[in-house]
Amino acid sequence: MKFPQKALIRPGISLHKSILSPKVPRRALTNNGFFRVSDEVQEALNSKRPVVALETTIYTHGFPYPENVALASLLESVVRVNGGVPATIGILDGVARVGMSAEELIRLASSAGKENTLKLSRRDLSYVCGLRLAGKEYNGGTTIAGTMLLAHLAGIKIFGTGGLGGVHRGAESSMDISADLTELGRTPVTVVSSGCKSFLDIPRTLEYLETEGVGVGTFADGRKGKVDFPAFWSRDSGVRSPTTIENEIEAAAIIHAQHALQISSGLLFANPVPAEAAIPKETMDTIIEEAIRQADAQGVSGKDNTPFILAKIKELSNGKSIPANRALIESNVRRATIVARELAILEAKQADAQGRTSAYLTPLPANPSTSSEARVHDTPPAASRTTSSDISISESPPDIIVAGALAVDFSCDFAPLSSSQNQVDPSLHTSNPAVISQSLGGVAHNIAKAAQLVGASVRLYSAVGDDLSGRAAVSQMQSEGMQTEAIWTLPQPLRTAQYVAVNNAHKDLTMAMADMSILESITPSSINEHWLTTPSTAKPKCLIADANWTSESLQAWFQYGKSINAFNIFEPVSTAKSTRLFSRPSPDNPTPIFPTNLVDLATPNIYELTTLHNTALELDLFSTFSSWFRVIDALGIPSSGLRVPLAHTTNPELVDAGIPQQAIKLLPFIPTILTKLGSKGVLLTKLLKSDDPALSSREEAPYVLSRRSNNDNEIGVGGLYVRMFPTDKILGEGEVVSVNGVGDTFLGVLSAGLVKGKKVEDVVGLAQRAAGMSLKTKDSVSGELKTLIGYL
Structure with missing residues (x-):
């Protein structure tokens, strides 16, 4: 291939300098008022995981709504199923986004065809971003040229x-x-x-x-x-x-x-x-x-x-x-x-x-007794200054064990001086006056704390690094009265999970940095050898695992839960991590596996539910697993479908969006699904066993939408139960202080009710009430949950 001279020499630079002087690579652009990289993409880039950029003109100027939403979900699922992290790139409200949440993607896709939704190449980016400062907010799909430029600014190569x-x-x-x-x-x-x-x-x-x-x-x-x-x-x-x-x-x-x-x-x-x-x-x-x-x-x-x-x-x-x-x-x-x-x-x-x-x-780092330069294996790293054999954990079994993320959260709120030129946004490349607060978070920690506050016996299984943040996390748990025996301290270079949010003067997020990789470093063999062979986990009634683990580690936790007859609950965490419930194809395991009969209940929001459904569809699980068809066939769904009864039991809007239909299709894999609908409430979809009292209950009859119609007794299915639980009270403007930890609070209280012998449908309302309490406080989990103990 010929390369013209202009490709080798830039004007004003000597031949000697342009060829012999090493070029300093351009640094990735820092998040600012015009450019934002999502936490997930930042985390993936920092940890050198494969990231793939995806354009958005195909959604804004190619396919109509809602087909464009389905295509966007499919393409992101294709990236995740093949081991990558998708970075969908577009413009929302005049801000260039690298990596978009499901909510943001739906917003952009639904704006297709509108006057303020533009097709954006390189030349257009400063126009749409700059006019935001003049009060004109545009959305836009980026062309190949626009996507390439923004991908490069973020540090994405493909x-x-x-x-x-x-x-x-x-x-x-x-x-x-x-x-x-x-x-x-x-x-x-x-x-x-x-x-x-x-x-x-x-x-x-x-x-x-x-x-x-x-x-x-x-x-x-x-x-x-x-x-x-x-x-x-x-x-x-x-x-x-x-x-x-x-x-x-x-x-x-x-x-x-x-x-x-x-x-x-x-x-x-x-x-x-x-x-x-x-x-x-x-x-x-x-x-x-x-x-x-x-x-x-x-x-x-x-x-x-x-x-x-x-x-x-x-x-x-x-x-x-x-x-x-x-x-x-x-x-x-x-x-x-x-x-x-x-x-x-x-x-x-x-x-x-x-x-x-x-x-x-x-x-994984080697046992501390070995050389610090040694490379590690599949065997578990020993806890700092300890080995698996000398961990001392109380033999009294908890009712609930929660396995997942424990993180230290930092919130940095910009507090401008009266003399500062910019009174809203912090300045880049320098220090800024701020009010900095530190709190303990992480999905699993929040779930465990909520369950404990309403009276359940809980033990959290997580890991921290041998660092200041790790010691602070353990100390804070102890001050909250939570058990810390099962918190594994891992030696350096592994780090305690941390999340740092930098907010402007209005407390709107300016940028965030997340380091959540520590759980991904722990192998299934580490889990079995370090945690699951000790007496401390003897026969809890409920096991909850969040999706911050790898797929293989999730399988290990849930297999253990089933081995002791515990009720297994899966918390998807995010659309990005929800698909970890699947065992993805690999050279050693070319056939994808959905953990059939491992998970009893899952608590996705609507976006996580759609991601789970679409990934199962992408992996062809609905047609390749014979047990799936047996369950669906046994439900006796009429040939006319369930659209009308579903619209009565839930609402037409949900049915039009396909939410209850997606949940029903997943029931052969997860027999009970509680879909969180935000201010609209919670949707319960579950399989009824052949001997379930609901099948003969007058009160429950409106929610039993189908009953077994064949003689397949072996499958044990008695019918389909679908029920909407609307929110008792929708909080008004100014009442919502923070949405962090609301879903975690819901699951913590729900699990506490389940281990007390209550049915899911009997405790959902109390869990919703608890979530409302956390909405009204800056803490991830409201301390007021203690007032609910008497209800369980």
């Missing part, structure tokens, strides 16, 4: 998308060339796409990329020898690819070398559309020629050209272009994630060879 922009036919007179190509020439992000749209001038697009110094390769995808550069909907274009890439390992090696050499341009890896979804080149050529002819006849040009032609292609192909489009986007995102995973492994190996610790594949 981006999976559909099709690249390119040189339009007739560009020699119109000069219609996509900004995507120029961005690839100056931004070191690797783009995985299905080539460029096939109505573009593919030979000239490749020539332009060569001029820009962009490395271009096409995945062989099982083919031998040289291959064609793909033509989006078709696997072949008739134009040879500049290079051929055999697999994701080769792709990762190329990216690794690109960054090691500090080459400041991007890479384009073309991934052909899956063969089963491809449209033959000859068919597409005919359709494209007609679409272009109609565009020319109607005088369509500029930014309107591509949307017009895409619409015509959809029409002329009788809609066949849409499923092909979906298939190739999903395939590209999957391949980008696997490349990112291989790149993380390469970088970890280099860090290890250079004597640096890689946070992505963090080796």
